[in-house]
Amino acid sequence: MRHSAIPLQTVSTGIVVAIVGFFSSFPIVLQGLNGMRASKAEAASGLMAAAIAMGLAGVVLSLRTKIPVSVAWSTPGVALLAVSKMPEAGFAEAVGAFLFAGLLTTIAGFWRPLSRLIAAIPAPLAQAMLSAVLLSICLQPFSAMSQAPWVALPVIVTWFIAGQINRMIAVPCAVVVAALVVVFQPGFDFTLNGSSVIPAPVFTVPVFSLPSLIGIGLPLFVVTMATQNIPGLAIIRSFGYHPAPAPLISSVGGASLISAPFGAPATCLAAITAAMCANDDSHPDPGKRYLSAVFGGLFYCLFGLFAGIITAFAGLAPPMLLGTLAGVALLPVFATSALAAFEDTSYRQAASITFLVTASGVTIIGLSAAVWGLVLGGIVQVINTRMTRDTHGASRNT
Numbered sequence: 001m002r003h004s005a006i007p008l009q010t011v012s013t014g015i016v017v018a019i020v021g022f023f024s025s026f027p028i029v030l031q032g033l034n035g036m037r038a039s040k041a042e043a044a045s046g047l048m049a050a051a052i053a054m055g056l057a058g059v060v061l062s063l064r065t066k067i068p069v070s071v072a073w074s075t076p077g078v079a080l081l082a083v084s085k086m087p088e089a090g091f092a093e094a095v096g097a098f099l100f101a102g103l104l105t106t107i108a109g110f111w112r113p114l115s116r117l118i119a120a121i122p123a124p125l126a127q128a129m130l131s132a133v134l135l136s137i138c139l140q141p142f143s144a145m146s147q148a149p150w151v152a153l154p155v156i157v158t159w160f161i162a163g164q165i166n167r168m169i170a171v172p173c174a175v176v177v178a179a180l181v182v183v184f185q186p187g188f189d190f191t192l193n194g195s196s197v198i199p200a201p202v203f204t205v206p207v208f209s210l211p212s213l214i215g216i217g218l219p220l221f222v223v224t225m226a227t228q229n230i231p232g233l234a235i236i237r238s239f240g241y242h243p244a245p246a247p248l249i250s251s252v253g254g255a256s257l258i259s260a261p262f263g264a265p266a267t268c269l270a271a272i273t274a275a276m277c278a279n280d281d282s283h284p285d286p287g288k289r290y291l292s293a294v295f296g297g298l299f300y301c302l303f304g305l306f307a308g309i310i311t312a313f314a315g316l317a318p319p320m321l322l323g324t325l326a327g328v329a330l331l332p333v334f335a336t337s338a339l340a341a342f343e344d345t346s347y348r349q350a351a352s353i354t355f356l357v358t359a360s361g362v363t364i365i366g367l368s369a370a371v372w373g374l375v376l377g378g379i380v381q382v383i384n385t386r387m388t389r390d391t392h393g394a395s396r397n398t
Contacts, residue, residue, distance in 0.1 A: 007291065013282045014295025016168070017070065017273045021296070022051060022303045024171040025075045027325040030314055031137070032078030032265060036094035036216075037086050044311035045202035046263025051304025053259035053267045057252055058297030067241045068277035068293040070232075071252060072270035074224040077101075079330060080133045080370060081265060084216055085363055089207045091263075096206035098265050100217035101224065102256030105266075108225060109250025118225045125377045126226035128341035128351040129370055132358035133223070134334040140323035152324045154181055159328040168276075171329045178325050182317050199308035201262045215368035222374070224268045225249075227337070232269025239278035240286065346388075350381035 029050060033043040050073040058071035087093035108115040144152035158177040163170035229249055236243060248269060255267040276282065277292040314322060341351045354377030358369045 007283055007288055009283050010288065010291035011295050013277065013292040014297075015299055017276050017292065017296035018299030018303060019172055020168050020276070021054075021070075021072055021270065021273045022300060023175050024329055025073070025078075026310065027175075027314070027322045028075055028082070028137075028329060029073060029078045029265075030311065031322060031326050032081035033091075033263065035082040035084060035086065036091055038091045038094075038263060040311060040315060041199065042091055042202050042204065042263050044199035044307045046265070047311060048199055048304045048307035049201065049259040049262035050264035050267070051307065052301050053255045053264050054270075055297040055300030055302075055304065057255040057267055058270075058300065059294050061248060061251055062290040062293040062297070065243055065248075066287065066290050067236065067243050068239075068274065068282065068289045069236065069243070069248060070270040070274040070277050070293045070296060071255070072228070072268060072273060073264070074220070074228050074266035074268045075330070075333070076130050076133065076227045077220045077224045077266045077268075079137055079326075080219055080223055081216070082326070083133055083136050083361070084219075084368060084370075087209070087212045087216065089209065089212075092204050092207040093209055093212045094216060095204045095260055095263065096208040097212045097215075097217035097220065098260035099206055099257060100208075100213045101221040101266055102253050102260055104217075104221040105225065105229070105253030105256060105268075106250050107253075108221075109246045109248070109253060115225075115245075115249070118222065119230065121222070121226055121374065122347060122350075122378075122381060123226075124341050124344050124347035124351045125354045125374060125381065126222070127337040128354040128377065129219075129358050129373050130223055130227050131334055131337040131341055132355045132373060133370060134330050134337065135359050137323070138327045138331050138334045140320065141327040144320040144324045148318065148320045151181060151318050151321050154178075155321070155324050156328060167332070171325075174325060174328055178317070178321055179313070181321060182313065185318055198305050199311070203261050204263060206261060214371065215363065219368055219370040220266055223370070224266045228268040228271065231271045232274055235271045235274045236269075236278060239275075241278065346384075347381060349384060350377045353377045353380050 029047055030043055033046045038046060054071040054073055058069060061069040108118060141152055141156055154177050155174050159170050159174040162173035233245055252267045252269055278289055282289040282292040342348055354373040357376050358373030361369050364372060
């Protein structure tokens with residue numbers, strides 16, 4: 001590809017995609033890794049591996065298919081990690097769950113019964129589970145307002161004002177203000193404390209346990225498939241592209257398998273940034289829009305290389321700052337998922353059960369609240385559906 005043949009519009013779109021995709025959610029990734037008891041070095045490695053995995057996957061898939069395939073880390077997935085029970089064996093056990101989720105995703109791409117099973121999960125129940133997972137994180141900014149207003153208010157106000165101008169810049173602007181809060185706090189002294197600008201990859205030997213596979217790996221797989229991969233495919237198709245689903249889903253699953261031992265939770269198809277790459281603003285010619293996804297992937301890799309600085313800087317953040325950032329970043333996702341969960345009246349009771357059980361955080365026989373939420377909500381929906389059919393059948397007979 002000659003340099004002169006590269007449309008500058010696709011380069012600029014790629015930069016915006018990478019900025020929005022990375023800086024809108026990296027605090028959530030760090031929250032999730034910290035929730036899994038990752039050390040500072042493991043968190044930096046995980047952030048770097050996640051960014052490079054999604055960057056390279058997006059570059060390769062877009063070049064092979066000539067379709068704007070934008071790839072991301074699973075934001076709902078890492079949000080789930082942030083509220084999940086810490087594994088007993090530490091981060092190594094979490095890595096085992098990451099590998100399991102990646103393996104299931106790879107299998108789901110080519111083994112249709114598994115992908116059909118995930119697709120058969122009613123969307124309102126999947127969205128209810130997601131909104132319940134996000135609830136505690138989205139409450140953090142408002143808790144911080146009373147406990148540490150000087151930390152929370154600048155971030156929240158900036159996020160709100162910037163969002164009125166352009167929703168895409170809301171979280172990046174909040175990240176900038178959060179960085180200023182860190183810099184201007186009393187006694188600020190930034191050093192890498194032995195960390196490298198470009199962090200060394202930390203290979204974690206996975207530990208596998210049934211409770212973590214079912215309680216962390218399985219929900220991570222379900223929430224990533226139901227809220228990222230399937231909608232990501234739908235977004236690509238909505239712009240007139242028709243990729244074969246199996247290679248895309250299996251490829252992001254393979255990227256998850258490769259990057260998981262280095263601390264990356266899950267790689268998946270993107271939805272929001274896919275729309276940015278596939279629309280008219282990316283390039284007037286639909287045949288050249290894939291270049292936006294290519295450059296977005298390259299910039300993801302570049303940002304990932306500086307994960308050491310980002311992690312070290314985040315470590316200096318005052319209490320509740322990262323939680324506030326993660327909360328405001330996920331508020332739009334929470335609103336969308338909650339609306340989708342309760343909009344359909346025929347699913348409302350089952351969705352309520354799924355939401356409340358998941359939000360309770362209950363763990364029974366090693367199964368996490370997210371699993372029980374889906375199971376109990378599904379049982380309630382099956383009973384309601386059968387009773388409705390029986391009632392309608394009886395009324396027709398009379």
